[in-house]
Amino acid sequence: MKVAIIGAGNMGGALARGLAKGSRIATDEIFVANPSTPKLEALKREFPDINTTTENGVAAAAADIVVLAVKPWKVEAVLNEIKPQLDYTRQAVASMVGGLTIAQLGAYLDKGDGQLPATYIIIPNTAIATLSSMTFIASARSSSEADDSLLEVFNELGEAMLIEESAMAAATSLASCGIAYALRYVRAAMEGGVELGIRADEAKRIVMQTLRGAVDLLEANNSHPEAEIDRVTTPGGLTIKGLNAMEAAGFTHSVIEGLRASTKR
Numbered sequence: 001m002k003v004a005i006i007g008a009g010n011m012g013g014a015l016a017r018g019l020a021k022g023s024r025i026a027t028d029e030i031f032v033a034n035p036s037t038p039k040l041e042a043l044k045r046e047f048p049d050i051n052t053t054t055e056n057g058v059a060a061a062a063a064d065i066v067v068l069a070v071k072p073w074k075v076e077a078v079l080n081e082i083k084p085q086l087d088y089t090r091q092a093v094a095s096m097v098g099g100l101t102i103a104q105l106g107a108y109l110d111k112g113d114g115q116l117p118a119t120y121i122i123i124p125n126t127a128i129a130t131l132s133s134m135t136f137i138a139s140a141r142s143s144s145e146a147d148d149s150l151l152e153v154f155n156e157l158g159e160a161m162l163i164e165e166s167a168m169a170a171a172t173s174l175a176s177c178g179i180a181y182a183l184r185y186v187r188a189a190m191e192g193g194v195e196l197g198i199r200a201d202e203a204k205r206i207v208m209q210t211l212r213g214a215v216d217l218l219e220a221n222n223s224h225p226e227a228e229i230d231r232v233t234t235p236g237g238l239t240i241k242g243l244n245a246m247e248a249a250g251f252t253h254s255v256i257e258g259l260r261a262s263t264k265r
């Protein structure tokens with residue numbers, strides 16, 4: 001599968017690097033377009049077989065799937081530029097652009113003849129840079145075989161899930177905004193550790209390994225979080241005192257309110 005990535009910034013660059021490290025797409029089947037050259041040169045230095053160009057049309061024409069990784073306000077101009085060269089019977093268009101819907105993408109892609117390509121909304125999170133993204137894919141006008149191939153590609157960059165577009169806001173609240181929320185927990189726990197006399201760098205290592213342990217336990221035991229919590233909450237013990245103090249300060253309520261707030265534009 002030949003992939004063109006339009007925009008070599010944070011997301012486009014991370015996607016290109018992830019694909020190049022993975023096994024599903026040959027490096028010489030990755031085409032990256034960007035108006036300025038420094039990011040393209042950096043990609044080329046890391047992966048000499050990646051194809052880079054400053055011409056969006058050149059990258060798009062070569063691809064089975066064109067992935068848009070530009071800022072939202074650039075999408076219309078980029079699609080106006082490349083759509084005359086796109087063959088909708090064999091090429092799919094995917095968007096990583098925050099907030100762009102399948103309907104909006106279809107409106108931009110319309111050539112006036114009623115034909116539209118297979119279209120995807122792909123929303124990874126920033127952990128795509130470390131191949132540990134939680135990526136959501138919503139599709140329109142595509143075959144289930146094509147959806148499965150795309151899922152396999154993104155499963156190599158972390159974990160990917162095919163969802164209805166209507167669930168995208170909730171899913172990205174959990175996973176894309178969720179990265180920030182998880183990091184706020186890390187920061188809060190570090191600050192607590194420092195107040196209790198642990199050095200900040202040590203507190204960070206401790207919190208990170210503790211979170212890894214919690215995730216590993218959930219995966220290894222395929223358990224509900226409360227079952228793992230029960231294992232560490234001795235009746236009358238310290239952990240339940242801590243949990244109850246956190247809940248009295250609104251822990252669960254704060255998390256849910258944060259998630260709800262980040263689904264509203």
Ligand SMILES: NC(=O)c1ccc[n+]([C@@H]2O[C@H](COP(=O)([O-])OP(=O)(O)OC[C@H]3O[C@@H](n4cnc5c(N)ncnc54)[C@H](OP(=O)(O)O)[C@@H]3O)[C@@H](O)[C@H]2O)c1
Nearest residue numbers: 007008009010011012034035036069070071072096097098
């Ligand atoms: N960052 C995130 O966490 C995240 C998560 C999910 C989705 N997204 C979405 O991903 C998209 C890209 O975000 P980003 O953080 O990667 O932004 P970014 O780092 O600013 O990257 C955008 C890239 O697009 C290039 N560009 C500008 N005009 C272009 C054009 N006409 N044709 C082709 N490329 C062009 C820019 O090149 P120059 O620098 O040379 O101008 C830049 O390299 C956004 O729509 C965002 O909503 C981001």
